[in-house]
Every structure is written in C-alpha cells, then in structure tokens.
Amino acid sequence: MTRQEVFNEVQNIFRDIFDQNDMVIENSTNSDAIDDWDSLNHINLVSAIEKEFAIRFALGEIMELNDVGSMIDLMLKKLNNL
Amino acid sequence: MRQLEYPLDINYILRKKKSIKNNLLLNSSLIEKNIAILGGSTTAEIKNILELFLLKRGIKPKFYESEYNKYYEDALFEGDELDKFNPDIIYIHITNKNIIKYPDLKDSEEKIDTLLFNELERYKSIWSALSKFDCAIIQNNFDYTNSRSLGNLDCYDIHGRTYFIKKLNDHFSVNARKIKNLYINDINYLSAYIGLTRWFDQKLWHQAKYAVSMESIPELTFNISKIVTSIFGSSKKCLVLDLDNTCWGGVIGDDGLDGIQIGTETAITESYTTFQKYVKELKNRGITLAVCSKNDFKNAQEGFSHPESILKLDDFTSFKANWSPKSQNILDISQSLNIDVDSFVFIDDNPAERDLVLSQLSSVSVPDVGSDIVEFISHIDRSGFFEPISLDIDDTHRNQYYKDNQKRSSDIAKFQSYDEFLISLDMTAEIKSFSTVYLDRITQLTNKTNQFNLTTKRYTTGEINAINLSEKYIKIYGKLIDKYGTNGLIAVSIGRVENKSCHLDLFLISCRVLKREMEFAMLDILVRKCKEKNVTNIIGYYYKSAKNKMVSDLYEKLGFTLLVQNTEDSIWKLDITNYENKNKFIGVMND
Numbered sequence: 001m002t003r004q005e006v007f008n009e010v011q012n013i014f015r016d017i018f019d020q021n022d023m024v025i026e027n028s029t030n031s032d033a034i035d036d037w038d039s040l041n042h043i044n045l046v047s048a049i050e051k052e053f054a055i056r057f058a059l060g061e062i063m064e065l066n067d068v069g070s071m072i073d074l075m076l077k078k079l080n081n082l
Numbered sequence: 083m084r085q086l087e088y089p090l091d092i093n094y095i096l097r098k099k100k101s102i103k104n105n106l107l108l109n110s111s112l113i114e115k116n117i118a119i120l121g122g123s124t125t126a127e128i129k130n131i132l133e134l135f136l137l138k139r140g141i142k143p144k145f146y147e148s149e150y151n152k153y154y155e156d157a158l159f160e161g162d163e164l165d166k167f168n169p170d171i172i173y174i175h176i177t178n179k180n181i182i183k184y185p186d187l188k189d190s191e192e193k194i195d196t197l198l199f200n201e202l203e204r205y206k207s208i209w210s211a212l213s214k215f216d217c218a219i220i221q222n223n224f225d226y227t228n229s230r231s232l233g234n235l236d237c238y239d240i241h242g243r244t245y246f247i248k249k250l251n252d253h254f255s256v257n258a259r260k261i262k263n264l265y266i267n268d269i270n271y272l273s274a275y276i277g278l279t280r281w282f283d284q285k286l287w288h289q290a291k292y293a294v295s296m297e298s299i300p301e302l303t304f305n306i307s308k309i310v311t312s313i314f315g316s317s318k319k320c321l322v323l324d325l326d327n328t329c330w331g332g333v334i335g336d337d338g339l340d341g342i343q344i345g346t347e348t349a350i351t352e353s354y355t356t357f358q359k360y361v362k363e364l365k366n367r368g369i370t371l372a373v374c375s376k377n378d379f380k381n382a383q384e385g386f387s388h389p390e391s392i393l394k395l396d397d398f399t400s401f402k403a404n405w406s407p408k409s410q411n412i413l414d415i416s417q418s419l420n421i422d423v424d425s426f427v428f429i430d431d432n433p434a435e436r437d438l439v440l441s442q443l444s445s446v447s448v449p450d451v452g453s454d455i456v457e458f459i460s461h462i463d464r465s466g467f468f469e470p471i472s473l474d475i476d477d478t479h480r481n482q483y484y485k486d487n488q489k490r491s492s493d494i495a496k497f498q499s500y501d502e503f504l505i506s507l508d509m510t511a512e513i514k515s516f517s518t519v520y521l522d523r524i525t526q527l528t529n530k531t532n533q534f535n536l537t538t539k540r541y542t543t544g545e546i547n548a549i550n551l552s553e554k555y556i557k558i559y560g561k562l563i564d565k566y567g568t569n570g571l572i573a574v575s576i577g578r579v580e581n582k583s584c585h586l587d588l589f590l591i592s593c594r595v596l597k598r599e600m601e602f603a604m605l606d607i608l609v610r611k612c613k614e615k616n617v618t619n620i621i622g623y624y625y626k627s628a629k630n631k632m633v634s635d636l637y638e639k640l641g642f643t644l645l646v647q648n649t650e651d652s653i654w655k656l657d658i659t660n661y662e663n664k665n666k667f668i669g670v671m672n673d
Contacts (some may be wrong), residue, residue, distance in 0.1 A: 019101055040124075040290065044296075047286075047296040048097050052093075
C-alpha cells in the first residue's frame with residue numbers, strides 16, 4: 001500500500017469515528033485539532049485501524065501516536081514488514 | 083438494520099455507531115427509560131453500543147454512568163444523584179478484575195470460605211442498597227481469568243482462581259433466584275461462547291481499563307438488551323415455521339411421507355431432528371408454535387405423523403398449509419391466536435418467502451437463517467427472541483390458553499347470537515384491589531398491552547409498588563375464568579382520586595379476552611370503589627397510539643360524555659351518582 005492509500009483509509013476511519021463525512025485530516029492533525037479526540041476516542045481510533053489493516057500496535061507504541069503523520073509512519077512500517 | 087442482528091457485524095457497529103444511532107433515532111415511537119450503569123471498569127463504549135441495541139428494540143435510554151470503578155460507592159453511599167435519576171434499570175458491570183482477594187496457596191479451607199463470604203457480602207449489600215429503587219438490577223456474574231498459574235488444577239484445587247470464580251457464580255445464581263428484580267447477565271457463558279482469548283484484551287485493559295475487549299462489547303451489550311426486552315415483557319411469543327426443508331428435509335408433496343428426511347439414519351436426517359428437538363424445547367416452556375407452509379393441507383399434516391418426527395401435530399396451536407401468500411397466513415394466525423404479529427418469529431429456508439413476508443409485515447421478526455438447517459438453531463437462540471426472565475406458570479400454560487381460545491372461536495359459530503355465546507361461556511371474574519403477588523404481572527401488562535389500552539402509560543415495578551401502597555389510588559385487577567379454563571390476570575385499571583373525581587390514568591385489557599364484556603365488569607367494580615371513597619365522577623382519558631384505535635370510542639360506549647376533544651386525544655366524564663351496573667354475563671368475585 002502507498003502512503004496515500006493508507007492515508008485515505010485512515011481519513012475514512014476518522015470520518016466514521018467522529019461522524020463527520022467531510023472531515024479532512026492532515027499529517028499534522030492531532031488531538032488538539034479535533035474536539036472529540038479524547039483518550040476514549042483515541043482507543044476507538046486505534047482499534048478501528050488495527051481491525052481495518054489487520055495490524056497490532058504494541059502497548060508502548062500507542063502512547064507515542066501523537067498525530068496523524070506519526071500514526072501513518074508506524075502503520076507503514078508494520079504493513080511493509082508483513 | 084441487519085448489522086445489529088445475529089450474526090452481529092461487529093466492525094461495522096464499532097465504526098459506524100454514531101451514524102447508526104442517528105438512523106435509529108428517526109423512529110418516532112421510542113419509549114424512554116432510565117438506565118444506570120455502575121461499572122467496575124471503563125464503561126464508555128459499553129454505554130454507546132448498548133444505546134444502539136436498546137434503540138433498535140424501541141427503547142430510548144437516558145444514561146447514568148458511575149465514575150470509573152465506583153460501582154460500590156455509587157450503590158451504597160452516593161445516593162443523591164442516582165436518587166434523582168430514578169433508574170428503571172441498573173446494570174452492574176463487573177468482571178473477574180473486580181474480585182478483591184483470591185485465595186493464597188497457604189490459605190486453609192475456612193479462610194477461603196471467608197474470602198468467598200466477604201466477596202459475596204459486598205454484592206449482597208449492593209443489591210440490598212439498590213432495592214429502594216424497586217427497579218430491575220442486571221448483574222454480571224464473573225468471567226474466568228485468561229491465565230491460570232495452576233493450570234488444569236486451577237479448576238478443582240480449592241486455591242484455584244477458576245474454582246473460586248465458579249463458587250462465586252453459583253452463589254450469584256442462588257441469590258438471583260431469591261431476590262426479586264435481580265437478573266444475571268451471564269458473562270461466564272458469553273465469554274466462553276466468544277472465547278476467552280477474544281473476550282479479554284490485555285493491552286486494552288492496561289491502556290484504558292476496559293475489562294472486556296472492544297470486539298466483545300457488541301456481544302455483551304446485545305446480551306444485555308435481550309434481558310431488558312424480556313423485563314419489559316416484549317420477548318416474542320410465537321414461532322412460525324415453514325415445513326419443507328425447515329421441519330424436515332425434502333418436499334412432502336413430491337417425496338411423500340417415506341421420502342422426507344427426519345430421523346437418525348444420516349447426517350441430514352439427524353440435523354432436522356436436532357432442529358425439531360430445539361423447537362420442542364421452546365414449545366415446552368410456553369412458546370406458541372404455528373405452521374405456515376405452501377403445501378396441500380393433508381400432505382402437510384401427514385408429515386408430523388412420521389414415526390421419527392419429534393414434533394407432533396398436537397404441538398402446533400395454529401396450522402396453515404395452503405397456497406395463499408404467507409404474509410396473509412401469518413395475519414390469519416395472528417388473528418386466530420390473538421397475538422400481535424410483532425410477537426412473531428418466522429423461520430423459512432426460502433429467502434424469497436422471507437423477503438416477501440418481511441416486505442408485507444415489517445414487524446414480524448424474520449431472521450436471515452440461510453438455507454442450511456444446521457444454522458437455524460443459532461439464529462433463533464442467539465437472537466434471544468424468546469428470552470425469558472423467569473419460568474412463570476403463566477408462560478408455560480400460555481399455549482393452553484391459546485388452544486382454549488381457538489375452541490372458543492369455533493364455538494361462536496354454533497350460537498344464534500353473540501349474547502347466547504357469552505352466556506354459554508359461563509364466565510366468572512375475580513376483580514379486586516392490587517395484591518403483592520400480582521404486581522409483577524401487572525407491571526408486565528402495562529408494558530406490553532397495546533390494543534385495548536386507553537392511555538398506553540408504561541409503569542416500572544417501582545411505580546406499581548408505590549401505587550399499590552398509596553391510598554390515593556383505586557387500583558384494580560381482573561382475572562377471568564370461563565368454562566374452557568382460566569385466562570389469568572388480564573385487566574388492570576388505575577384511578578387517581580382527586581377531590582370528588584377519579585382520574586383513570588390506566589385502563590387496559592389484554593387482547594386475549596377482547597369482546598367478552600370484561601370492560602363492563604371492570605367499570606362496575608371501579609364505580610363501586612369510587613363510591614366507597616365518596617367520588618362522584620370518573621374522568622377517562624384516551625390517548626391515541628399506533629395501536630389503540632379499537633378503543634377510541636370506548637368511553638362513549640361506557641356512557642361517558644365528551645369533555646375535551648384535542649385532535650385525536652380526548653377526555654371523558656362519567657357522573658356515577660345514578661350509575662347502573664353494566665355487566666350482564668360475568669359473575670364477579672370482589673373484595
């Protein structure tokens with residue numbers, strides 16, 4: 001998968017979780033930018049990403065996912081290792 | 083919304099919960115209920131997903147959620163906020179993570195008994211503190227732990243955690259049998275069904291203190307919603323079955339009695355036998371069975387004379403085999419049994435027939451069972467259509483009622499007039515003030531009676547208890563017996579006395595006994611009791627609902643005069659100073 005493909009799917013997940021069909025995210029988007037992005041929704045995002053891409057984040061990794069860009073970097077690493 | 087039915091589309095539910103919720107909120111006939119969640123771990127997502135399943139079942143929940151792991155404090159000490167919330171249902175979400183002290187390897191048997199006792203005492207004090215709400219308490223039992231350092235010994239050595247949990251669960255069951263309004267949400271079974279490795283997510287526990295995995299939450303909340311539905315008396319009542327390739331393999335019209343597949347000789351015959359056995363179990367605990375098949379009537383009936391058939395003709399309360407559309411037959415069955423179609427579950431191996439029925443009768447439950455008989459039981463069982471909260475006598479005898487009822491209907495034809503028929507029924511009624519043994523049944527009736535129900539006011543157990551104790555209310559129930567047997571408790575009226583008036587907050591009669599003039603007998607007794615309290619007039623209210631059109635002119639028939647007409651709702655008044663008894667056909671016992 002290319003970075004763009006992963007990015008698009010992650011955007012879809014954001015749209016579902018926050019129920020905003022026209023939400024546009026960027027690499028720099030973080031929890032400050034989205035009101036509902038609290039710790040509980042963070043868990044929901046991570047769970048949905050794990051399911052959709054069939055990957056697992058380690059406990060330590062999740063703590064470091066501060067913005068969309070770092071999330072996708074880590075995902076690409078995992079996806080390419082498969 | 084098939085995603086919320088068995089088999090659940092878990093990923094879809096978790097991802098789309100917000101849009102699902104908005105969709106479900108479009109339903110205009112939702113009943114509001116207050117649900118308190120007292121959690122021993124994080125419950126945020128449990129609340130969100132439970133909301134979807136309740137909305138799907140027509141309940142719009144308002145939630146109270148305890149602070150993280152404050153279930154004990156909330157139940158025992160918090161009071162104020164929960165008091166104000168006035169819950170209809172309290173759900174206590176605990177898991178093995180909430181067990182405070184497991185046995186140590188060096189503990190004696192007595193010591194372990196003490197631990198068990200202490201653990202149990204905590205819950206007993208919760209249940210007893212919450213009993214003031216007089217509402218249903220749905221209580222998780224305990225799941226097993228994912229790891230067990232004692233290995234298999236863990237389940238039989240007295241120091242084992244598995245053993246300890248099993249004991250605790252046994253005690254929970256004993257208490258649930260004894261304590262009114264306490265219902266077990268059996269997560270011990272559910273986690274086994276899902277599989278412990280899927281049920282619990284160690285990472286999610288450390289990260290967010292969820293004691294169950296994300297993917298288990300839909301199953302968990304689906305299960306809770308089945309109990310809630312049952313508590314409110316809305317479980318299904320009637321299972322309607324197709325015949326060919328549903329009750330047996332093959333087509334009886336083509337293959338003949340000897341050719342259909344039922345029995346134990348082959349894998350195929352055995353699978354139909356297994357299905358029939360399951361259906362028979364449902365029937366034995368009070369579910370009404372009916373046949374709806376496109377078949378020649380004689381051929382169809384012959385199928386159940388097969389020596390290997392578990393189900394016999396006699397097991398079915400209604401039997402429709404003809405070439406009319408199935409939706410029409412289901413309506414006929416509904417009419418002859420006097421059970422609303424929204425209490426029906428229809429099982430057919432043919433997807434075209436299923437779709438047709440669903441398109442004509444959207445309130446019938448038509449699970450997408452596929453065409454493989456092996457899958458049918460799971461669809462019925464996991465959907466929880468027939469979830470009971472208790473095995474009460476009324477339910478197990480229900481089939482007899484309906485059978486009697488059909489005999490009653492067939493007798494009508496033999497009489498010259500309807501009056502003559504009513505006389506022949508030899509009816510006696512017991513119409514008395516509420517008594518505690520009937521309060522559950524009364525609550526149940528207020529929540530599930532739709533047709534002969536003037537106000538469609540729904541009551542909680544707590545409210546009915548309060549009314550029972552209050553002098554302000556004239557509250558009476560009616561039981562009806564006729565020559566065919568007893569119909570059970572089938573009528574309720576609740577009148578609120580203010581000054582010289584009695585305001586009828588509730589007046590309902592179960593559809594089992596419509597057109598029996600029970601309403602006259604009820605009014606006679608109501609008037610008598612009003613006079614005892616020096617009431618001079620009765621005020622009746624009619625609030626139109628989707629289903630109670632049949633009683634829109636009831637007050638007029640009972641001699642009330644119209645006070646206020648407000649579009650489709652109306653208020654009526656009856657001066658009782660010169661009231662003459664109206665009931666002619668029912669002998670009444672009263673108090």
